[in-house]
Amino acid sequence: MRSSQSGQANNLAQGKVVDERTGAYHSEMDFKLDEAIPVLERTPVVLSALLDDLPEDWTRVDEGRDTWSAREVVAHLIHGERTDWIPRARIILKQESYRRFDPFDRFAELKSERPLRDLLAEFDELRSGNVATLRGWNMKEKDMELTGEHPEFGAVTMRQLLATWVVHDLSHIAQITRTMARAYTSAVGPWTAYFRVLQRDVTQ
Numbered sequence: 001m002r003s004s005q006s007g008q009a010n011n012l013a014q015g016k017v018v019d020e021r022t023g024a025y026h027s028e029m030d031f032k033l034d035e036a037i038p039v040l041e042r043t044p045v046v047l048s049a050l051l052d053d054l055p056e057d058w059t060r061v062d063e064g065r066d067t068w069s070a071r072e073v074v075a076h077l078i079h080g081e082r083t084d085w086i087p088r089a090r091i092i093l094k095q096e097s098y099r100r101f102d103p104f105d106r107f108a109e110l111k112s113e114r115p116l117r118d119l120l121a122e123f124d125e126l127r128s129g130n131v132a133t134l135r136g137w138n139m140k141e142k143d144m145e146l147t148g149e150h151p152e153f154g155a156v157t158m159r160q161l162l163a164t165w166v167v168h169d170l171s172h173i174a175q176i177t178r179t180m181a182r183a184y185t186s187a188v189g190p191w192t193a194y195f196r197v198l199q200r201d202v203t204q
């Protein structure tokens with residue numbers, strides 16, 4: 001059964017997807033650009049609301065060796081705006097004979113000591129520009145099937161790249177909130193047992 005919200009058809013097209021191993025299910029959505037963009041444009045707002053002007057320790061705690069603090073995640077997101085999503089989408093859209101992406105350096109520019117407010121402002125500005133570029137391309141459904149070549153995965157579609165951009169945002173927001181929650185692992189005392197996020201083996 002389809003329900004509608006503010007005149008738009010519901011897009012829970014795939015219905016429930018069952019994990020055969022555990023029997024658990026979740027529902028999924030088909031990728032639609034006009035549903036993806038509103039998430040992409042909210043991420044800087046979400047991060048600024050969460051992090052700007054917070055007592056600094058919250059933004060510097062991490063989850064241990066080789067893990068990232070909130071500051072480092074924001075620096076990583078800035079790097080993605082400059083070098084990953086839109087540059088790769090542009091390579092796909094041009095459909096020239098050489099369509100291989102440059103590898104994305106996940107560890108570039110992480111250690112910036114600039115004020116977090118500057119990092120958040122830069123991320124906001126870059127993302128606004130990139131969303132404007134994405135909208136300006138005015139891509140159609142058929143453009144979503146165009147492909148580029150990922151250095152590890154081989155052929156990937158525009159649809160997959162843009163869906164990955166959204167999931168990348170959401171997973172880093174989850175990472176930041178998880179890292180912050182874990183800073184109080186000892187502080188909550190016995191309540192630790194109630195929170196999956198405080199169990200050290202939970203990484204997502």
Ligand code: NI
Nearest residue numbers: 076106168172
């Ligand atoms: Ni990432």
